[in-house]
Amino acid sequence: MKLTETRPDQNGVIRKIGGDAHFMNRITAIGVTEGTAFQTVRNDRKMPVLLYLRETLIAVNRMDAERIEVEAQ
Amino acid sequence: MMNRIALLGQPNSGKSTVFNALTGSRQHVGNWPGKTVEKIDGYYTYKGTRFTVTDLPGSYGLSGNSDEEVITTEFIKSGQADLVCILVDASQLERSMYMAAEFAALDKPAVLLLNMMDVAKAQNKEIDHELLQKRLGIPVLPFTAADGKGYDGLRALFAAELEHPHKLTSVPELPEAAAASSGTSSDAVQAESEAKYRWIGEILDGVTRSGQKHHELSRRDRILLSPVLGKFACFGTILLGFLAAMVICFPLMGAGSMIPQLLNKPIASLLTSWNVHPWLVSIFSIILPNTLYFCIAMSGFVFGVNLVFGYLEEIGFLARAAYQFDGLLSGLGLQGKAICPILMGFGCTIGGTCGTRVMDNWGQRMLTMAVVWAVPCASIWTIIPVISSMFFTPLQTLFIIIGILLYVVVLMTVVSKVFGRRLVPESSRSGMIMELPPYHKPHWKHIFKEALLKAWDIFKRALRTVTLISLLFWVFSYSGTGNVADSLLYKVGTSIEPVTRVFGLGWRTFMGFITSAFAKEAVLGVLNAAFVGEGTVLDATFRSAFNVAADNAVLSQAMTDVVSKAEALAFMCACTFNIPCVMALSTTYRESHSLKWTARIAAFYVCGALILACIVYHIAALFF
Numbered sequence: 119m120k121l122t123e124t125r126p127d128q129n130g131v132i133r134k135i136g137g138d139a140h141f142m143n144r145i146t147a148i149g150v151t152e153g154t155a156f157q158t159v160r161n162d163r164k165m166p167v168l169l170y171l172r173e174t175l176i177a178v179n180r181m182d183a184e185r186i187e188v189e190a191q
Numbered sequence: 192m193m194n195r196i197a198l199l200g201q202p203n204s205g206k207s208t209v210f211n212a213l214t215g216s217r218q219h220v221g222n223w224p225g226k227t228v229e230k231i232d233g234y235y236t237y238k239g240t241r242f243t244v245t246d247l248p249g250s251y252g253l254s255g256n257s258d259e260e261v262i263t264t265e266f267i268k269s270g271q272a273d274l275v276c277i278l279v280d281a282s283q284l285e286r287s288m289y290m291a292a293e294f295a296a297l298d299k300p301a302v303l304l305l306n307m308m309d310v311a312k313a314q315n316k317e318i319d320h321e322l323l324q325k326r327l328g329i330p331v332l333p334f335t336a337a338d339g340k341g342y343d344g345l346r347a348l349f350a351a352e353l354e355h356p357h358k359l360t361s362v363p364e365l366p367e368a369a370a371a372s373s374g375t376s377s378d379a380v381q382a383e384s385e386a387k388y389r390w391i392g393e394i395l396d397g398v399t400r401s402g403q404k405h406h407e408l409s410r411r412d413r414i415l416l417s418p419v420l421g422k423f424a425c426f427g428t429i430l431l432g433f434l435a436a437m438v439i440c441f442p443l444m445g446a447g448s449m450i451p452q453l454l455n456k457p458i459a460s461l462l463t464s465w466n467v468h469p470w471l472v473s474i475f476s477i478i479l480p481n482t483l484y485f486c487i488a489m490s491g492f493v494f495g496v497n498l499v500f501g502y503l504e505e506i507g508f509l510a511r512a513a514y515q516f517d518g519l520l521s522g523l524g525l526q527g528k529a530i531c532p533i534l535m536g537f538g539c540t541i542g543g544t545c546g547t548r549v550m551d552n553w554g555q556r557m558l559t560m561a562v563v564w565a566v567p568c569a570s571i572w573t574i575i576p577v578i579s580s581m582f583f584t585p586l587q588t589l590f591i592i593i594g595i596l597l598y599v600v601v602l603m604t605v606v607s608k609v610f611g612r613r614l615v616p617e618s619s620r621s622g623m624i625m626e627l628p629p630y631h632k633p634h635w636k637h638i639f640k641e642a643l644l645k646a647w648d649i650f651k652r653a654l655r656t657v658t659l660i661s662l663l664f665w666v667f668s669y670s671g672t673g674n675v676a677d678s679l680l681y682k683v684g685t686s687i688e689p690v691t692r693v694f695g696l697g698w699r700t701f702m703g704f705i706t707s708a709f710a711k712e713a714v715l716g717v718l719n720a721a722f723v724g725e726g727t728v729l730d731a732t733f734r735s736a737f738n739v740a741a742d743n744a745v746l747s748q749a750m751t752d753v754v755s756k757a758e759a760l761a762f763m764c765a766c767t768f769n770i771p772c773v774m775a776l777s778t779t780y781r782e783s784h785s786l787k788w789t790a791r792i793a794a795f796y797v798c799g800a801l802i803l804a805c806i807v808y809h810i811a812a813l814f815f
Contacts, residue, residue, distance in 0.1 A: 129405075135381065140256065142377040144624050146384030147252030147293075149286040153385070159406055162418045164518060166623055170406035172286040175629075177514045179521075179622030 121167055121178070121186040124158040131155050132171075134187040141182065148176055150186070195243045195271060196349055199263065200278030201290050202249045202551065203510075203628045205306045205336040208637065209278065210246040212342055216644055220784055222553070228258050229553050229784075237346045242353075245272065248552070253293040254380065257619060259552065267297050274352050275301040281311040281318055281333070282629065284399055285391055291327075292363050292387035300356030302330045302348060309335045310631060316399060323398045328360025337505070337634035363390035411630065415511045425512045429534045432499040436535075436542060440488075440495035447487030451480040469671065478665050482658045486650050489541055489657075489774045494646035496535065496542045500549060501638040503531070507628045509549055517623045523607035524615045526550060527623060529559045536566030540771035544778045545649070553783075554614040560779050561610050561792045564771055565602040567595065570711035571767050577715060581747040582759040591760070595767055602768060602799070609795065614788075649781055656777040664709055664773075675720055680705070694801045695761030695808025700754060704804075707766040708797065709773050714766060715746070722749040756815040761808035769800040 124130060132154045135145060149172040150156075156171040166177040178186070200206040211218075214233025223230045231246040247266065248259035267275060277294055279287040284305075291303060305320055324331040332348055334341055366382045408416065415421050459476035463469075503509050509528055517527030528549050536543030543563040550556040567575075575595070579588040670678035684691075684698035691701040699721040706717040723745055754762070770776055770793050780789040 137377060139377045139380050141621070142380040142384075143252060143255035144621065146380065147250075147255065147289060148624055148626060149289065149388075151384050151388055152381065154388075155404070157404070157406055159408060160416055165418055166514060166517060168416065168514075168627070172283070173403065174283045174286050175406060175627040176625070177517075177627060178624050179517065182622045182624060 119188060119190060121158075121169070121183045121188050122161065122180060124161060124167075124188060124190055126158055126160055128158045128190050129155065130158070130188045130190040132186060133189050136185040136187070137182070141185070145178070145182065145186075149174060150176070150178070156188070193243060194240060194273060194353055195245065196274045196276055196353075197245045197247050197267065197272035198276050198278065199247050199267070199290060199294060200249065200306075201251050201280070201287055203626060204249075204278040204280050204287060204290075206246060206249060206278050208336040209276075209304070209306070209345075210244060211641055211644065212336065212339070212637070213244055213346070216648065222784065223258075223262050228262055235346070237350055240350070242346075242349060252289060253297075254383065264297070267294070267299055270299070273300065274349060274356060275299055276304055276349070277301055278304045278306050278336075280307050281305045282307050282314055282316065283626075284311075284316075284318065285388075285395060286626075288391045288395065289387060291359075292391055295359050295362040295390075296365075298358060298362075300329075300352065300358055302332065302352055302357075303327060304336075304345070305331060305333045306336050307631075308333045309338065310629065314629075318399045319397070323394070326361060326394050326398070329357045337631075337637045339636060361390070361394065363387045409630065412511070415508075416514065421511070421515050425515050425530070426534070428503070428508060429512070429531055432503055432531075433535055433538045433542070436492070436495035436499045437538065438495075439498055440491035443491035443494065444488045447484045447491065450484045450487070451477070454480040470669065473669060474662070474665065478661050479658075482654070482661050485657050485661075485774055486653045489653050489778060490646040490650035492539060492541045493545045493649045493778070494642050496545050497548070497642035497645045498638060500531065500546055501641055502633050504549055505631055505633050505638060507630045510625065510627045513623070513625065514627060521620075521622070523562065523603060524611035524620055525559055525562065525607065526555055529555075529562070532559055532563050533566060536563040536568060538569050540564060540566070540568045540775035541778045544775055544782055545645070547782065548645075554616075554619070557783050557785065557788055558607065558611055558614040560783060561606050561614075561795075562603050564775065564779075564792065564796060565599055565606055565768070567599065567767050568711065568771060568775075570772075574711060574714050575763055575767065577743060578718075578750075578759065578763055581743075581750055582754075582756050591763065595764070598764075598768070598803075605799075606795070610792070649778065652781045653774070653777045656780060657773060660709075660773050660777070667705075694765070694805045695758050695812075696765065696804060697754065697758060700758060700762040703762060704765045704769060704800070708770040708776075711766070711772055715743075718750065719746050722746060722753065755812075757808050757811035760811045761804040764807045765800045765804035767800075768796065768803055770796050 132150060132152055135142065135152060154171055156169045158167065159170050159175065160168040166179045167183040168175060168177055198206050198210055210231065210233060213235050217235065218231065218233040221230050222228065228248050232243060234241055234243045247263045250257060250259045250263065253260050253264050266272065275294065277291050279291060294301065305318060311318065320331045320333050330348060330352060332345065334345065363386050365386050414424050455476050459472055462472045462475060509531065512530055513527035515527065516530040520527055520529050531549065532543040532546035535546045540563060543566065544560050547556045547559045550559055575592065576588060579591050583591065667680045668678050675681050680702055684702050688698045691698065696704060702721050703714050703718050706713050776789065776793060780786060783789055
């Protein structure tokens with residue numbers, strides 16, 4: 119499923135990140151890489167998705183969050 | 192031997208705190224050649240030796256192709272830095288070590304600063320820095336940048352390392368296929384990043400325990416991050432912050448306003464008794480004390496705003512505000528953080544302008560300043576209702592105010608379209624991907640010191656700009672006889688009246704328009720001088736702050752006799768959307784370090800205001 123489809127407090131693992139090299143650089147530099155465990159903290163309509171990963175609270179705008187495939191637990 | 196140290200770190204790593212604490216006021220801000228990225232250099236002396244420090248632009252990594260990342264990589268590669276100090280956030284060690292992993296490939300002498308040890312301790316995180324040092328092969332120093340202690344140790348470490356430098360002995364092993372096409376395909380980037388995090392994992396194994404896996408939002412975050420309530424909470428906090436800034440700077444401004452009052456008469460009578468030419472008397476008794484007052488008022492604002500913003504940024508509030516308003520502002524090409532300076536602009540444009548310091552890069556900052564200029568400041572709201580009530584009914588006045596507010600939104604959009612393309616190129620616009628740092632306890636001493644530093648800096652720099660512009664205004668408005676008709680402004684104004692009429696303005700209202708670019712508070716006084724003939728324009732402008740003696744009833748009578756409703760409407764629009772004031776102009780120049788862009792934006796606002804006046808006048812003339 120997509121990151122944007124996860125529920126708050128749901129745990130999961132990042133599976134696939136789509137996008138060009140520029141986006142890949144930005145998203146991986148902040149810590150989001152394939153295989154990383156995460157927790158969705160907030161996922162509100164029209165707001166960036168808030169996730170907790172590598173001990174950091176990270177906000178990812180919705181358009182980019184659409185490109186992140188996750189496996190939810 | 193130059194002894195140049197470069198500071199490298201991700202946003203929120205405390206880089207600028209370390210830089211400011213090391214160099215104090217011995218800083219130089221310029222631009223990297225050919226780029227709209229700030230180059231910040233400073234120096235300090237330790238045991239008789241001079242050390243130069245470069246604050247490299249902040250970014251999360253180095254492999255991207257943003258200006259910041261390219262500049263940083265090139266600078267380090269070129270060997271201009273003799274030592275690189277990598278800052279990492281000890282409370283989020285794994286993630287912030289990514290910068291060290293990126294740096295590793297550059298193979299240059301370095302030290303690692305484990306910053307925010309206080310936060311890490313508060314979270315019960317233990318870090319075996321000696322083991323980390325052994326694994327990396329470079330010195331590792333636990334540190335709390337915002338705490339004044341420890342800087343002697345840091346300076347000593349820098350001195351020792353410049354003598355006997357160390358390089359990283361362990362570097363991430365990058366996949367071969369990725370190394371060949373480094374940074375070009377997204378698969379390669381992905382593989383490289385994974386390799387870097389793998390290396391970080393190996394390095395940190397046994398150095399620190401893995402932290403909590405589950406995050407529970409604090410009560411404060413549950414409010415600030417909720418979609419609706421959070422926006423109101425952010426609004427309220429910024430409003431409170433602005434009020435606090437005003438309370439802080441008010442005594443300073445009050446004291447400043449005493450200067451012209453106290454100095455004007457004694458200087459004037461002293462110089463007159465020495466038979467000094469009246470020209471010089473008016474310069475020394477009116478212009479100079481007022482310039483001093485303007486600059487004190489400005490630095491008072493800068494101090495108050497920096498104190499409040501420094502606090503809000505350090506505790507982590509600004510990141511939350513950015514999260515809340517990113518969607519709204521990204522349409523203008525701005526970051527969510529811009530909400531703070533924009534709201535501050537309703538109070539004072541100077542405050543809003545220096546509030547743009549929180550923006551991530553120069554282009555964003557310049558664009559935010561340009562947008563903040565569109566926001567009508569508190570002074571405008573003291574003159575518009577007065578003028579409007581002379582010509583219109585209260586209900587009409589209300590509609591005029593609503594119209595002005597609606598036009599603010601239009602103007603902001605136009606400004607962001609006109610300047611955004613150059614300042615924040617489409618290719619650099621990307622959706623928000625940012626870290627929301629944990630709430631920090633504020634270090635007041637550090638915030639206070641930094642605010643004081645900025646205020647003093649603005650004061651020194653503004654003195655020159657404001658004096659220059661004041662003198663220019665003086666040349667135009669000086670009148671030997673005290674009669675308006677003997678000033679250059681009158682002569683120029685009346686001779687170009689056929690042109691200003693196109694914009695709906697007679698020479699008197701045009702004079703008011705020119706004044707509104709100088710100081711909004713002065714507009715009523717100048718109108719009084721022009722319409723009623725009481726007092727000189729010079730006195731009206733420079734003493735307006737403490738001498739609002741204009742009798743509104745008399746002015747109203749005199750104005751309505753000569754000015755049509757359509758002209759009044761055009762005049763109000765022109766004044767509101769003109770250059771905010773000479774102090775805002777000067778602050779923008781000082782904050783942006785770009786005369787070119789400040790002039791461009793100023794020209795845009797003057798022309799924009801006149802075009803608006805022209806349109807409003809000709810439409811209104813059909814009705815009234």
